[in-house]
Amino acid sequence: MTPARTGPAFVAEWRDRVEAALDGFLARELAGVAPAVADPIRYAVLSPGKRIRPLLMIAAYRAAGGASPRIADLACSVELVHAYSLVHDDLPCMDDDVLRRGRPTVHVRFGVAPAILAGAALMPLAVEAILAAARPMGVDDARRRRLVETLTVASGANGMVGGQLLDLRAEGREVGREELEAIHTGKTARLIGASVSMGGIAAGADGERVAQLERFGLRLGLAFQAIDDILDLRGETSELGKESGRDAALRKATYPGLFGLAEAERISRDLVRDAQAELAGLEAPGALRDLAGYIIDRSH
Amino acid sequence: MTPARTGPAFVAEWRDRVEAALDGFLARELAGVAPAVADPIRYAVLSPGKRIRPLLMIAAYRAAGGASPRIADLACSVELVHAYSLVHDDLPCMDDDVLRRGRPTVHVRFGVAPAILAGAALMPLAVEAILAAARPMGVDDARRRRLVETLTVASGANGMVGGQLLDLRAEGREVGREELEAIHTGKTARLIGASVSMGGIAAGADGERVAQLERFGLRLGLAFQAIDDILDLRGETSELGKESGRDAALRKATYPGLFGLAEAERISRDLVRDAQAELAGLEAPGALRDLAGYIIDRSH
Numbered sequence A, B: 001m002t003p004a005r006t007g008p009a010f011v012a013e014w015r016d017r018v019e020a021a022l023d024g025f026l027a028r029e030l031a032g033v034a035p036a037v038a039d040p041i042r043y044a045v046l047s048p049g050k051r052i053r054p055l056l057m058i059a060a061y062r063a064a065g066g067a068s069p070r071i072a073d074l075a076c077s078v079e080l081v082h083a084y085s086l087v088h089d090d091l092p093c094m095d096d097d098v099l100r101r102g103r104p105t106v107h108v109r110f111g112v113a114p115a116i117l118a119g120a121a122l123m124p125l126a127v128e129a130i131l132a133a134a135r136p137m138g139v140d141d142a143r144r145r146r147l148v149e150t151l152t153v154a155s156g157a158n159g160m161v162g163g164q165l166l167d168l169r170a171e172g173r174e175v176g177r178e179e180l181e182a183i184h185t186g187k188t189a190r191l192i193g194a195s196v197s198m199g200g201i202a203a204g205a206d207g208e209r210v211a212q213l214e215r216f217g218l219r220l221g222l223a224f225q226a227i228d229d230i231l232d233l234r235g236e237t238s239e240l241g242k243e244s245g246r247d248a249a250l251r252k253a254t255y256p257g258l259f260g261l262a263e264a265e266r267i268s269r270d271l272v273r274d275a276q277a278e279l280a281g282l283e284a285p286g287a288l289r290d291l292a293g294y295i296i297d298r299s300h
Helices: A010-027 A034-044 A052-063 A072-088 A107-112 A112-137 A141-155 A160-170 A177-202 A207-234 A246-250 A257-258 A262-275 A287-295 B009-029 B035-043 B052-063 B071-089 B106-110 B112-137 B142-156 B159-171 B178-204 B206-233 B246-250 B254-259 B261-277 B285-297
Strands: none
Touching: A010 A034, A010 A052, A010 A072, A034 A112, A034 B159, A052 A072, A052 A177, A052 A207, A052 A287, A052 B106, A072 A112, A072 A141, A072 A177, A072 B112, A072 B159, A107 A112, A107 B035, A112 A141, A112 A207, A112 B071, A112 B112, A112 B142, A112 B159, A141 A160, A141 B112, A141 B142, A160 A177, A160 B035, A160 B112, A177 A287, A177 B285, A207 A246, A207 A257, A207 A287, A207 B112, A257 A262, A262 A287, B009 B035, B009 B071, B009 B112, B009 B254, B009 B285, B035 B071, B035 B106, B035 B112, B052 B071, B052 B178, B052 B206, B052 B285, B071 B112, B071 B142, B071 B178, B106 B112, B112 B142, B112 B159, B112 B178, B112 B206, B142 B159, B142 B178, B159 B178, B178 B206, B178 B254, B206 B246, B206 B254, B206 B261, B206 B285, B254 B261, B261 B285
């Protein structure tokens, strides 16, 4: 269950806490729920993952001066949304992937209809994770409302789901850089931006600092998607834990597809550099900076 | 777009306000969203419907002493969750329905993948509807939190989605009354119970009153499901606005399938009577009582 690369010390320390928090949250929420319901949900969430979005929230929280170890509980919320997006992305009518994180995808293991439903159950669970974590952390009512709103906006028509719909519509035709960025911003960068800005909100950061963290997250999210597409094109299945070459087979809109591999790598490095530039002035940007480096290092 | 039956005066008065509130909410939330994303979402929500769940919330709110006309905005939240459940229920891998509310289902009109995504986008929108409506109504932070939690719990693994999963697992085999009620409670009654109890929470009702309203809603929800199944078996497609006889074709677990038509009708009447008995002591139960009658009258 150990990911292939461990990354910086921050990652090694906090990933275990995120795993424990996810496990504990699902154990509490799914107590008494029939195995037919609970099993596909647990399978979707508790498969081995890098937990990059929770780690980004935790690093942003600490960079903005937050100190509660319970941030790992709040960080479950973004992983639950991410896990749900993976379940739906992998469906036969979407990307039709049979392998994810090195294991059969949820619909291969449990069937298509249970996969759709188990995925859908993760969105309300993500909101419940915020409600459950906020009070013990000392997050006040107004900030709890902003946490919920930030996650739901990033997950819905203006964010992840909207981006997935645009992505489907773009398959098999030429898109320009502007449309490509709109697709990637929606399907990937908004949730990463929300992960980072929610860390700031939970730490009590002011509006300007939260906006700064969100800009960092949005740029990093675009870089992250570019690197995912580069890895897919290169065919590094063992690194991805899923089938490679799927984007080209589906004629997806990607940076390497649009600009070629070398230019896509340059663009991704520029995006990470732009993201890093947003970290100026933070109390403790170290872990956030290291994480950004860790994310781009996946391509080496 | 006018539903086949208008029902009591309360329904005639408030249904138009709910339609206007849904229309306004989606116009605001989907402003600037690409038509590829917005169109299936609007189609899923703004199809002609009886809006029973929002009407129940509004009637419960007024029964508990609430007076703000903005309750129609809060009531959008439960209709958004209901609309999302219909989109997913109708999918080829679920009930495979081609007709809903008298029109082609979302996947027939827009494709299977867009239907899954548009359905999924409605859950975060439902939470945003609560956040947007609560403050102008004067709902305080603690009650806003309870509204969000009530809706998410009713929608997720312990509620609607869990019930849908149990329903799938029960297809084609014999179930007893206990299992049947567990399925129907999850897939139908929890959201109806939440609709009613959220009306009480928004009105500032105390915990005992909210619990009473929820019991009313749960019993009414079971009756509602029983009547739906009776209508389906009788083949009254024009009343349902969808294909009839689907339950038998899918070998679904239903009251008439388990007990026969006459006994199922008796059970549904008993459930409505039990529900009505829960209304004792409310400030103004009239509209709630009428609505319960209106719901059972669909079967006549």
